[in-house]
Amino acid sequence: MARITRDEVAHVAGLARLRLTDDELERFTEQLGTVLDHAADVASLDLAGVPRTAHAMAVTNVLRPDEPRPSLDREEVLRSAPAVEANRFRVPRILGDAP
Amino acid sequence: MTAAAIAAAVRSGERRAATVTEASLAAIAAGEGEIHAFALVLADGARRRAEEIDAQVAAGQDPGPLAGVPVALKDNLCTRGVPTTCCSRILEGWLPPYDATVVKRLAAAGAVVVGKSNMDEFAMGSSTETSAFGPTRNPRDTSRVPGGSSGGSAAAVAAGFTPVALGSDTGGSIRQPAALCGVVGMKPTYGTVSRYGLVAFASSLDQVGPLATTVADAALLFDVIGGRDERDTTSLDRPAPRLASVVGQGVEGMTIGVLAEYLEGADPAVAGRIAQAAEVLAAAGARVEEVSVPEVRLGLSAYYLIAPAEASSTLARYDGVRYGLRVDAEDTAAMNVATRSAGFGAEVKRRIMLGTYALSAGYVDAYYGQALRVRTRIIDGFAAAYERCDALLGPTAPTTAFALGAKLDDPLSMYLSDVCTIPTNLAGHPAISVPFGTGADGLPVGAQVLAPALAEATMFKVAAVLEAGAPAVGAGS
Incomplete structure (x- = not known):
């Protein structure tokens, strides 16, 4: 697999909602390349037919009775919010052009 | 003094929890400037809690199996109304509106929380140097790292600040610092300890576990924190563990495999200690043989695709x-x-970048998908070994504690210090690190005991025999 490029790193940063400085871009391109080179042993294996394991101790269909119970205290939750208005989280403008 | 001895003395009224707490706070006051094991010391809260426990004892009540025992909590365990930062700037100022289940269980058992311990930011690191609040130093040699990411918890126990601590282990973050600081550290089977209130790093791998000075104390703590929690849907529906009683039962008749792949990259002095540990087990009546699980060689690569992939998703919640x-x-x-x-x-x-890349269009099958298939192969490889063996033995880390700064700018070399701990997390199995003598530099070596899923009892029996037969750590502190 071709080594990760600076442009790809910049693209991935956008997907991850991170803005990197030129210095970070430079360093991460080099460092991610080194780690991905090491991962080539995994990427190049022929594992056709081997199932994937997402959870080692998979537990399925965990249900509980559908009974109302108290949830977190609203005031206590909002106390740690960066900005609050009318008992809700306040955020800057959402609609409009993407950055 | 061990946690078990403190709890016995407090429960019987022979010693006051307040006295124990003051001794812990005094040790912290004397040593914390140099070690920096804590992100936050909770002196007032600890004193109040100790008084409550003393009042319970005075009223003829039993505060529980950890009565008056000072505990350090890794700073990724939520404590209601008390800052929980994961040692990241992004969580500065946040006061959790709830307690983690393990924190509640400690409180119900009579423990006294004396502080939130330092850690690599979001548990991502092997040296506690990525903490936004500065590094922790190894109490055995302050020019060295304590390991990580639970380095603050390991250092707090090694420095004698607290007899026990809680950490979390995603790829070795309890066991590797325990080894580097010369204390006991245990990663439980996935699903045996609730993750409710443990700030997520990689949800299919994270597990909370104990650090202690003795194997018996680790078992005592595990007994308190383990067991089903309906608030964590990955928690297993099984009876709560009772392991304190199995410690000391011995290894006679067991077959223990020395894991060849874990010795391949190990420092010769570390490998020598593991050979010596194998002799201790043989002398105690176990059958010891060499075992090969070649699939574990792929563990590091698979982990550094899976864990970052999960982290890129779990950390998406930090959006301001x-x-x-x-x-x-x-x-x-x-x-x-x-x-x-x-x-x-x-x-x-x-x-986050690595994980986002491994999950991005065009790469998801080649990287993330392949890593999940390798995870299956590692589980199968261990299963084959456990057909013959009751437990496996190897080093916890390939080297003793390294110098501060030595690996900070070289991520791959930092990641390699977890090469012997990662396969356990991928398999969901338990493992424990027990101090076993020192390396050529006089610093602690950890012997790691691995066991199949839910075989903690076997693992603790082996660990106790190693503890009893271990050469002293003895490095100048």
Whole structure:
């Protein structure tokens, strides 16, 4: 697999909602390349037919009775919010052009 | 003094919890300036809690199996109304509105929380140097790292600040610092300890576990924190563990495999200690043989695709909207970017990037999908070994504690210090690190005992025999 490029790193940063400085871009391109080179042993294996394991101790269909119970205290939750208005989280403008 | 001895003395009224707490706080006051094991010391809260416990004893009540025992909590365990930062700028100022289940269980058992311990930011690191609040130093040699990411918890126990601590282990973050600081550290079977209130790093791998000075204390703590919790849907529906009683039962008749792959990259002095540990087990009546699980060689690569992939998803929640840091901008999307770029440190950004890349269009099958298939192969490889063996033995880390700064700018070399701990997390199995003498540099070596899923009882029996037969750590502190 071709080594990760600076442009790809910049693209991935956008997907991850991170803005990197030129210095970070430079360093991460080099460092991610080194780690991905090491991962080539995994990427190049022929594992056709081997199932994937997402959870080692998979537990399925965990249900509980559908009974109302108290949830977190609203005031206590909002106390740690960066900005609050009318008992809700306040955020800057959402609609409009993407950055 | 061990946690078991403190609890016995407090329960019987022979010693006051307040006296024990003051001794712990005094040790912290004397040594913390040099070690920096804590992100936050909770002296007032600890004193209040100790008084409550003494009042319970005076009233003829039993405060529980950890009565008056000072505990350090890794700073990724939520404590209601008490800052929980994961040692990241992005969570500065956040006061959790609830306690983690393990924190509640400790409180119900009579423990006294004396502080939140330092850690690599979001548990991403092997040296506690990526903490936004500065590194922790190894109490055995302050020019060295304590390991990580639970380095603050390991250092607090090694320095004698607290007899026990809780950490979390995603790829070795309890066992590796325990080994480097010369204490006991245990990673339980996935699902045996609740993750409710443990701030997520990689949800299919994270598990909370104990650090202690003795194997018996680790078992005592595990007995308190383990067991089903309906608030964690990955928690297993099984009876609560009772392991304190199995310690000391011996290994006679067991077959223990020395894991060849774990010795391949190990420092010769570390490998020598593991050979010596194998002799101790043989002398105690176990059948010891060499075992090969070649699939574990792929563990490091698979882990550094799976864990970052999960982290890139779990850390998407830090968007400046509901808690923690917000860096304002003209609209919400720009605010998200500004907040995350300012709030996360370099290693966290690196892992988010790596995970996002491994999950991105065109690469998801080659990287993430392949890593999940390797995970299956590793589980199968261990299963084959456990057809013959009751437990496996190897080093916890390939080297003793390294110098501060030595690996900080070389991520791959830092990642390699977890090469012997990662396969356990991928398999969901338990493992424990027990101090076993020193390396050529006089610093502690950890012997690691691995066991199949839910075979903690076997593992603790082996660990106790190693503890009893171990050469003293003895490095100058």
